Amino acid sequence: MMRRLVLLAALPVAAQAQGRLTGVTTSDATPQINYWSFSSYSAVQPDQLGGDSVRVAHVWQFSIPIDVAVPIGDRFTVDASGAYQTGTVQLAGPDTALHTNHYTLSGLTDIKLRMVARLVGDNVLLTLGVNAPTGTTKLDAEQYKALRILAAPALELPNATLGTGPGGVVGIVLARHIAGWSWAVGGSYELRGSYVPIEAYAAFAAAPNYQPGNTAHFELGVDGYIGSSNMTFGLTGNVYAHDALTTTDSGGAKYTAKVHLGPSFQGTWQWQFATPGFRDLSLYAVDRYRTKYDEGGPSIAGTSGNYLDAGLRAAIALGESTSLTVGLGFVDQTGLSVDNSFATAGIVGGTVTLGLAQDFGAYRLEPFVRGGYGKLDMGSHSPTAASFGGGVVFRLRI
Numbered sequence: 001m002m003r004r005l006v007l008l009a010a011l012p013v014a015a016q017a018q019g020r021l022t023g024v025t026t027s028d029a030t031p032q033i034n035y036w037s038f039s040s041y042s043a044v045q046p047d048q049l050g051g052d053s054v055r056v057a058h059v060w061q062f063s064i065p066i067d068v069a070v071p072i073g074d075r076f077t078v079d080a081s082g083a084y085q086t087g088t089v090q091l092a093g094p095d096t097a098l099h100t101n102h103y104t105l106s107g108l109t110d111i112k113l114r115m116v117a118r119l120v121g122d123n124v125l126l127t128l129g130v131n132a133p134t135g136t137t138k139l140d141a142e143q144y145k146a147l148r149i150l151a152a153p154a155l156e157l158p159n160a161t162l163g164t165g166p167g168g169v170v171g172i173v174l175a176r177h178i179a180g181w182s183w184a185v186g187g188s189y190e191l192r193g194s195y196v197p198i199e200a201y202a203a204f205a206a207a208p209n210y211q212p213g214n215t216a217h218f219e220l221g222v223d224g225y226i227g228s229s230n231m232t233f234g235l236t237g238n239v240y241a242h243d244a245l246t247t248t249d250s251g252g253a254k255y256t257a258k259v260h261l262g263p264s265f266q267g268t269w270q271w272q273f274a275t276p277g278f279r280d281l282s283l284y285a286v287d288r289y290r291t292k293y294d295e296g297g298p299s300i301a302g303t304s305g306n307y308l309d310a311g312l313r314a315a316i317a318l319g320e321s322t323s324l325t326v327g328l329g330f331v332d333q334t335g336l337s338v339d340n341s342f343a344t345a346g347i348v349g350g351t352v353t354l355g356l357a358q359d360f361g362a363y364r365l366e367p368f369v370r371g372g373y374g375k376l377d378m379g380s381h382s383p384t385a386a387s388f389g390g391g392v393v394f395r396l397r398i
Contacts, residue, residue, distance in 0.1 A: 025398040028067045032391025034157055035060045041092075043376070043383035045149060046341050049141055051097030056342070061087035061150060063159045075118045082111040082134070083159040087150045095145070103146035107136030107162045127171040127188065135163030138196045138207060153307065154333055154347035154376060155387075165195030165212065181224035190215040208248075213241030213261070228274040236266040262291030262299065279323050280315040302338030305346070307331075315357065325368065327353035340379030349374015349385070366393035 036059045043056040062085065069079035086106035094101045114129040139147060151160040171188025192212040199207050218237045223230070240261040248254050265288070272282040288307040292299035311329035318324055328350070335346030355368030372387040 025071065025396075026067075026069045027396040029064060029394045030391055031062075031064045032158070032389060033060065033062045034387065034389035036155055036385055036387045038376070038385050039383045041383075042378075042381040043092075043342075043385075044340075044378070044381050045145075046339075047095075047097065047145070048148070049097070049144070051095060054095050055092040056149060057090045057092040059087065059089050059149060059155065059157075061085060061157045061160065063157075065159055077116045078114065079116075080111060080113050083109045085109070085159045085162070087146060087157065087160065089146050089149045098142055098145075100142065103142050103149070105136075105139070105143045105146035105150060105160075105162070108134055109159050109162050110135040110164060123175050125173040125175075125186075127169070127173075129169040129171075131164065131167035131169075133163060133166045133193070133195065135161075137163035137165070139198050141198075144198045149342045152342040152345060154335065154342070154345045156331075163195060164192075165210075166193035167191060171217070181222055184219075184221045186219045186221075188217045190217065209246045211244040211246075213243045215240050230270075230272040230274075232268070232270045232272075234266075234268040236268075238264045240264075257295070259293055259295055261293045262304070264288065264290040277317055278314060279317050280313060282313050283311075284313065285310040300338060303336055305334045305336045305344075307333045311351075321359040323357040325353070325355040325357055325366070327351070327355075327370075329353070329372075331374065335377055337379065340381065342376075342378070346377035347374050347385070348377075351387070362397050364393070364395040364397075366395070367391070368393070 038056055038058060041055065044053050045056055046053050063083055064085075065081070065083035067079065067081040069077060071077045084107070087104070089103040091101045091103075095103075111132040111134050112129065113132060114127060117126045117128075118124075119126055136143075147161070149155075150157055167190060169188050169190040171186060173184055173186035175182065175184035177183075191214050194209055194211040196207045197210045216239045218239075220235045222233045225231070240263070243259045243261070244256050245259075246254055246256045267287050268285070270282055270284045272280065275281045286309045290305055290307075292301070292303045294300060309329065309331050311327060314326045315323040316326070329352075330350050332348050333346045336344035338344065349372055351370055351372035353368055353370040355366055357364060357366045367390070369390040370388070374385050374387075376383050376385055
């Protein structure tokens with residue numbers, strides 16, 4: 001129990017990946033396709049590049065995320081993750097500036113490399129990470145417009161953001177067993193390098209340069225048993241330095257705009273039941289809150305938001321090595337009222353996921369399908385949205 005808690009708390013930005021580090025080599029590949037359809041008369045996307053607004057009919061994305069974790073002796077584990085994705089936004093009418101009825105974005109993501117060192121058993125962990133800038137940047141106008149929709153938090157499309165520039169992170173976790181429960185507290189600091197998000201376009205005489213601010217992460221985790229059921233709590237806080245975007249006009253003059261994101265917070269909860277006939281039966285909730293940001297002055301109204309995801313996961317035993325997997329999900333995101341685009345849209349909706357997990361010795365195959373329905377909040381527009389997706393998890397454990 002202590003090891004599971006420590007690994008979950010090791011780094012807020014990589015908690016899911018840390019949970020895989022259990023002393024065996026693991027490799028996951030999950031090719032999947034996701035599709036969203038909107039009531040296009042009200043799914044209106046404003047244009048930040050000076051063109052007319054467009055109406056969005058549907059979105060689809062195909063992605064292949066790959067994760068590998070390898071232990072080195074008893075004290076060290078290294079892991080790497082990355083993905084390829086291609087996505088298309090189909091418009092209900094033409095984009096008059098680009099003379100097209102669709103946007104496409106394809107490419108590799110950055111590769112995240114990480115090493116975890118167990119300094120004192122599972123009581124003290126040190127984590128070092130690098131973000132290798134292999135992902136696509138310097139987007140053209142069509143790719144940029146695609147990104148502003150594909151990467152919308154309300155759509156939850158995996159790996160939609162490709163390149164985010166070089167970076168590194170160092171973190172430490174301290175853990176103890178107190179009163180029958182495992183406790184862990186951790187912190188990390190993330191350094192970010194600059195990159196060019198979009199090529200020269202319209203008013204930009206040269207491609208703008210974006211310098212993301214460094215970030216400090218803090219986390220507290222608690223894990224224990226209530227009767228035969230396991231319960232886990234987690235709290236995370238993030239404090240951000242200023243972001244800076246430098247542009248150059250046609251006369252060669254440079255201008256720098258700074259944005260300071262307010263702190264963000266996240267609470268997680270999971271209750272895993274010990275139930276006959278189930279290999280897993282758990283309830284979960286994740287609530288994220290971001291405070292207002294500023295641009296060098298007072299905080300800007302409409303820039304805070306809350307994002308709630310909750311649901312149930314179950315794995316029902318069908319045989320010695322076969323399970324039926326079921327997931328029910330609920331999402332309630334307020335979005336940001338400062339803007340009325342997909343990037344800041346809120347959503348209320350639900351999803352149903354069905355799958356089959358089959359073990360073949362060291363291999364596992366998990367095909368799944370997922371469907372959902374919800375309603376977006378885009379200020380003056382509230383389009384309905386239906387989603388469908390499916391894929392296969394290929395897993396190897398040695």
